[in-house]
Amino acid sequence: MTDDTERELRLLLHQRAEQVPADPEPPVDQSLARGRRIRTRRRAMAAAAASGLVAATVAGVAVFANTVIGEGPEQGSSVNQPSKPSTTSPSTDGPSPPSTPSGPPNVDRCADVPADEPPLNHGVDTVFNPETLLLGIGYSVNGENRHITIDYANDPSCADHARLRKIIDGVIGDERELDPDIPLPPWGADGG
Amino acid sequence: MRPEAEEEFRAFVEARSRALRRVGYLLTGDLHDAEDLVQLAFSKTYAVWPKLQPAARFESYVRTTMYRAAISIRHRRERERSAVQTLRGTPPDVIPPEFGHDMWMRLQQLPARQRAVLVLRYYEDLSIAESAEILRCSEGTVKSQTHRGLEKLRRATLEASARESLFGDRP
Numbered sequence: 001m002t003d004d005t006e007r008e009l010r011l012l013l014h015q016r017a018e019q020v021p022a023d024p025e026p027p028v029d030q031s032l033a034r035g036r037r038i039r040t041r042r043r044a045m046a047a048a049a050a051s052g053l054v055a056a057t058v059a060g061v062a063v064f065a066n067t068v069i070g071e072g073p074e075q076g077s078s079v080n081q082p083s084k085p086s087t088t089s090p091s092t093d094g095p096s097p098p099s100t101p102s103g104p105p106n107v108d109r110c111a112d113v114p115a116d117e118p119p120l121n122h123g124v125d126t127v128f129n130p131e132t133l134l135l136g137i138g139y140s141v142n143g144e145n146r147h148i149t150i151d152y153a154n155d156p157s158c159a160d161h162a163r164l165r166k167i168i169d170g171v172i173g174d175e176r177e178l179d180p181d182i183p184l185p186p187w188g189a190d191g192g
Numbered sequence: 193m194r195p196e197a198e199e200e201f202r203a204f205v206e207a208r209s210r211a212l213r214r215v216g217y218l219l220t221g222d223l224h225d226a227e228d229l230v231q232l233a234f235s236k237t238y239a240v241w242p243k244l245q246p247a248a249r250f251e252s253y254v255r256t257t258m259y260r261a262a263i264s265i266r267h268r269r270e271r272e273r274s275a276v277q278t279l280r281g282t283p284p285d286v287i288p289p290e291f292g293h294d295m296w297m298r299l300q301q302l303p304a305r306q307r308a309v310l311v312l313r314y315y316e317d318l319s320i321a322e323s324a325e326i327l328r329c330s331e332g333t334v335k336s337q338t339h340r341g342l343e344k345l346r347r348a349t350l351e352a353s354a355r356e357s358l359f360g361d362r363p
Contacts, residue, residue: 005346006314012292012299013315017214020223 193242201241204250205234212258218311219262221300229265233257256326259312263304263327298348306341309334 193201209230216226237244237254244253299307305327312323313334320338324331 005342005349008292008295009310009345010314012295013218013311015292016296017218017315020210020214020217022210
């Protein structure tokens with residue numbers, strides 16, 4: 001015997017199914033490539049966060065930007081905006097709050113950075129905001145403070161939200177599963 | 193794989209993607225998870241494609257893979273999602289709310305197997321025996337899971353109605 005709940009459920013399931021958009025699936029090979037890029041980003045962001053304030057040379061910054069964020073002109077360079085003076089620079093006064101190498105990156109620090117935070121004086125710092133999907137990178141070149149903002153939400157190489165959310169998932173909870181075979185960018189102990 | 197088989201697989205994917213994504217959405221409650229589920233099922237199907245002749249077995253295999261995968265991965269997904277939602281809040285429902293939002297949210301609360309059974313029985317209109325075969329369980333399990341799932345939905349609906357009549361607000 002069919003009751004109201006069964007009828008409502010049947011109707012709901014069919015209505016919901018009808019609403020699923022007819023987006024084409026990405027080709028499998030592109031998905032795999034994208035997955036690797038994401039893992040690289042996750043590892044990079046986790047490592048950047050673990051190291052807190054990363055002292056790096058300008059060359060190191062270039063390598064960082066090319067290796068971690070740019071990923072080649074056809075994949076992500078459009079998200080690299082030209083360097084410009086920082087208006088909302090991330091915190092640079094002293095090292096970041098302690099974090100273990102395998103612990104969550106400094107996503108929580110975003111909320112702690114006051115809007116009038118003074119610009120960077122030296123080194124490189126990164127702040128990733130999971131709400132806006134913006135990754136801010138502050139650094140210094142010949143005493144001039146610069147700030148790059150990477151807008152993952154508009155990154156054509158990971159534009160769909162499923163992948164974006166996986167980035168967030170990975171950043172927040174999955175660092176321990178990062179692939180150790182993916183080499184880290186050459187910053188860190190000898191980076192500056 | 194032979195070129196003809198490759199072409200056959202490609203045609204199958206193109207023909208069935210949307211229908212399978214719909215099922216995936218009903219199973220996971222999330223369009224992106226549905227896409228992942230379909231991709232997973234296709235990739236598993238591709239690996240055994242040459243052995244799946246005749247063609248009538250293609251659909252059955254990929255569908256069975258999807259249902260079983262949905263049950264096995266849902267627990268892990270829920271843990272991940274819970275951690276993310278703690279920080280970011282519950283993501284908005286991508287489907288307009290007029291499409292039975294309350295009942296849909298109650299459906300999300302059901303265990304994966306109960307939800308899969310309900311999708312098989314009330315969306316796919318499969319028999320108890322067919323549902324049991326896909327889920328690799330007994331017919332008795334399908335019956336009991338269907339009963340429990342519906343009972344939870346009924347109870348939740350009644351509670352929501354009572355709350356609304358008492359306090360005048362929606363759950």
